[in-house]
Amino acid sequence: MKKLIETKDLRKVFGEKSIVGFFLAPALMKLMKLDKINKLYDKVADFEGRECLEAFLAEMRITYDTPSLDLANLPKEGSFITVSNHAYGALDGIILMHLVSEERPDLKVIVNYLLSRIRPLQNFFLPVNAFDKNVSSRSSIAGIRLAKECLQKGNPLGLFPAGEVSHIGPSGLVEDIPWHTAIVKFIMNAGVPVVPIYFEGHNSVRFLRRAKIHPMLQTASLPAEVLNKKGRRLSVRVGSPISVAEQQRYTDYKELGDYLRARTYALAANIENKDKFKEPEHAAPIAPPKKxxxxxxxxxxxxxxxxxxxxxxxxxxxxxxxxxxxxxxxxxxxxxxxxxxxxxxxxxxxxxxxxxxxxxxxxxxxxxxxxxxxxxxxxxxxxxxxxxxxxxxxxxxxxxxxxxxxxxxxxxxxxxxxxxxxxxxxxxxxxxxxxxxxxxxxxxxxxxxxxxxxxxxxxxxxxxxxxxxxxxxxxxxxxxxxxxxxxxxxxxxxxxxxxxxxxxxxxxxxxxxxxxxxxxxxxxxxxxxxxxxxxxxxxxxxxxxxxxxxxxxxxxxxxxxxxxxxxxxxxxxxxxxxxxxxxxxxxxxxxxxx
CATH class of the missing domain: 3.40.630.30 (Gcn5-related N-acetyltransferase (GNAT))
Structure with missing residues (x-):
């Protein structure tokens, strides 16, 4: 059986020689639903690239709707950057790759630890997450260089500027944490169009409550959040590209970051309730012509x-x-x-x-x-x-x-x-x-x-x-x-x-x-x-x-x-x-x- 996460990986968190880790890791595998994640991974691990994404979505019976007008916003050639809210923490990364790669199989993405371990998708990933706070400064510099090279070659680059999954914010609504300064500065210096992509929804209430208690509980709960989306239909919206000229109106990186974030969240308005276009129940037929x-x-x-x-x-x-x-x-x-x-x-x-x-x-x-x-x-x-x-x-x-x-x-x-x-x-x-x-x-x-x-x-x-x-x-x-x-x-x-x-x-x-x-x-x-x-x-x-x-x-x-x-x-x-x-x-x- 091919596994995404093994017991020994969890033991490393506690230290190679930790007795606590030796006994606790197997229990955590079940508690964090990693055993079920491994079973899911085993079913899709023999596929490569986009076929692996297709197999995952089919196995999970997950679908998403994106209007054709939105898909037309993805440039057919040349480099660009996508920015997205991190609604789910893992599933949104998978959908992003699936959505963009249909038109642009040369897509590269910067992803979190869980996704980075999916070997069949390695051709989509940059080897180092240059913006991860846990990455050494030397690795970070190398990662930024790779991201720049990716754009110079004409590849699209997918980013989640928050760097972590959305949670309950100061507004009382579920939203991203403030977007990382380093990512916004990178975008500002990149000189390529930016395409905002919005993922509707959020993780379960249980997850959101745990996230408020401690970041470790948030991380530990992410695998279960992937599994509980089985059978769901999600809405994803792609905005019109924000041109380099439009970006250059902002000389302050914070103002640019705020604008990109606002344009991303504004796409929620395009997910419409179809019922509102129906005539009211009391609607009478329009009178016929006469006289x-x-x-x-x-x-x-x-x-x-x-x-x-x-x-x-x-x-x-x-x-x-x-x-x-x-x-x-x-x-x-x-x-x-x-x-x-x-x-x-x-x-x-x-x-x-x-x-x-x-x-x-x-x-x-x-x-x-x-x-x-x-x-x-x-x-x-x-x-x-x-x-x-x-x-x-x-x-x-x-x-x-x-x-x-x-x-x-x-x-x-x-x-x-x-x-x-x-x-x-x-x-x-x-x-x-x-x-x-x-x-x-x-x-x-x-x-x-x-x-x-x-x-x-x-x-x-x-x-x-x-x-x-x-x-x-x-x-x-x-x-x-x-x-x-x-x-x-x-x-x-x-x-x-x-x-x-x-x-x-x-x-x-x-x-x-x-x-x-x-x-x-x-x-x-x-x-x-x-x-x-x-x-x-x-x-x-x-x-x-x-x-x-x-x-x-x-x-x-x-x-x-x-x-x-x-x-x-x-x-x-x-x-x-x-x-x-x-x-x-x-x-x-x-x-x-x-």
Whole structure:
């Protein structure tokens, strides 16, 4: 029988001539489950390299899921370094080798004592762990030289920067100890891309308790932790490579280490609960189309004053509900259809409510196809205040409007329910034309100065990404001007898990930078919502956030956009069709040059 650990190896721990070790070692073999580890090893020891990894995973019936998008992040050629959290202490090393070696069989890894004894995997290992605190300085120098040579030859190098298995940290959560300074310095000097790899989960509660008592108990319990993962399915996520240029933004090794660690733990956000993408149990089918010819007739019979502009095949109309009741049915359908595709919506047959009847509607219409391209719901604040007071505002159902906000409400157009029909959602022009429509309405109504309303972030967004967006906005695009005037009915509490948000957001100063960060972190699955980005470009302030329980738990930010504070270039973009720009200069208080 081929053995990984023998009784004589344990006796060496106590000393070659120790009587205690002579009698205690056999008992420890059983207590530490090393006898069972040896039986497992015997079953896979005749395989070599990747075949040994395959045999081990098959024997243990261990599987793991990694999306194909993640696997594509592993460079096909050239050297790179992987950094991973050490969730399991041994199993994660085996999975790392199996995952990376499928594309890069030239992988080298620095591993712990237990793994280093697996002879069939020796071609993956560097002979000396240069970063082991128990290794002599001479051996450490030699090991670092070998690691550098590995990268110079174009090999990938796998590292677990903590150097030991995760345990309960100061946060009360299971996490790595601080990553070794020597490893981070090595990475900083290596000058190669770094690929973060995250292993979900952790060892058993029993193991974690023993680890808190003494490090020796932690080490002694590791073999049993390998065995108790039998039959498990684990989740592993691979992040986008962190380029050398991105690393060079950090001149301090601690800051670089913190960033690499944050990018690694942030990958936990990409392990999603598939159930959240299912429609709620109360979801009703979207209402079928009907009365289309009546809706078309309503549009064609609108007075010319209701047409804001007509560009190519797109026309923008601004009308009250009373003039377009049949068109509103189709708008209710299209709203619900558009919102459901991004995890929002009422999950009723139509997204229509009592506010629609008291509001105006900006409708972008395809004159050729006789179809709704998109729409906005707009409440004229002065009218609503005269008729209903603050109760006439839809936003008062999401946020608590105080008396101090009333002067703003009188001068505000309340925006909401913005959507682009599914047939046009991949086109950029429709949203620009809707915003052009908003400014045409503002030009016609000089008593108004503000756009207010909610902007949504879908509940489909992982909590980490919602929290990062929230933190960035509250630090860069919020205001204290309305403090005490408005409150959230269902406040949002950010949750960053094991990620330090200040580390990730350190260099993020613009919406575009945040957008790129979210795309990198999520493998292009998530980005800053386009409507959020659009409002921020207008220099809007987002005062606070609220969870909309009636809209599938969407996260809503309350925006206040002062049209006198809109950047000149944004004004010019949406008023190109107006030849006399002195009208625009007078209305928006800015000198413009074309």
């Amino acid at each position: 289309h010819e009546l809706a078309v007739r309503e549009v064609e019979q609108l007075p010319s004053r209701n047409c804001l502009f007509d560009i190519n095949n797109f026309a923008a109309y601004f009308a009250p509900y009373s003039l377009i009741p049949n068109l509103m049915y189709e708008i209710g359908r299209k709203r619900e259809e558009a919102f459901r595709t991004v995890g929002e919506g009422t999950y009723q047959p139509l997204d229509l409510d009592t506010f629609d009847r008291n509001y105006y509607h900006l409708v972008l219409w395809d004159s050729e196809k006789k179809a709704i391209v998109g729409a906005y719901r707009i409440g004229m604040g002065a009218e609503l205040m005269k008729r209903f007071g603050v109760m006439g505002f839809y936003n008062n159902t999401l946020f608590k409007f105080g008396p101090g906000l009333e002067p703003i409400l009188w001068q505000s157009m309340e925006l909401g329910r913005a959507f682009i029909s599914q047939e046009y959602r991949y086109e950029t022009i429709p949203m620009l034309l809707l915003f052009k429509g908003l400014f045409h309405i503002m030009l016609r109504n000089e008593e108004y100065r503000y756009f207010i309303g909610p902007v949504s972030i879908s509940s489909w967004y992982p909590k980490l990404y919602q929290s990062l967006i929230y933190k960035y906005i509250m630090e860069h695009h919020s205001t204290m001007d309305y403090q005490g005037c408005i409150g959230a009915r269902n406040p949002f509490t950010p949750d960053f898990g094991l990620v330090d948000p200040d580390v990730l957001l350190r260099d993020i100063q613009t919406p575009e930078q945040l957008d790129r960060l979210l795309m990198r972190m999520s493998n292009r699955q998530y980005r800053l919502p386009s409507l959020v980005k659009r409002y921020l470009k207008l220099n809007s302030k987002i005062v606070l956030f609220n969870i909309d329980k009636e809209f599938n738990d969407s996260l809503d930010g309350f925006i206040v956009c002062d049209v006198l504070e809109i950047p000149k270039e944004e004004l010019m973009m949406v008023t190109k069709d107006i030849s006399d720009f002195s009208i625009i200069e007078k209305r928006f208080g800015k000198p413009l040059t074309r």
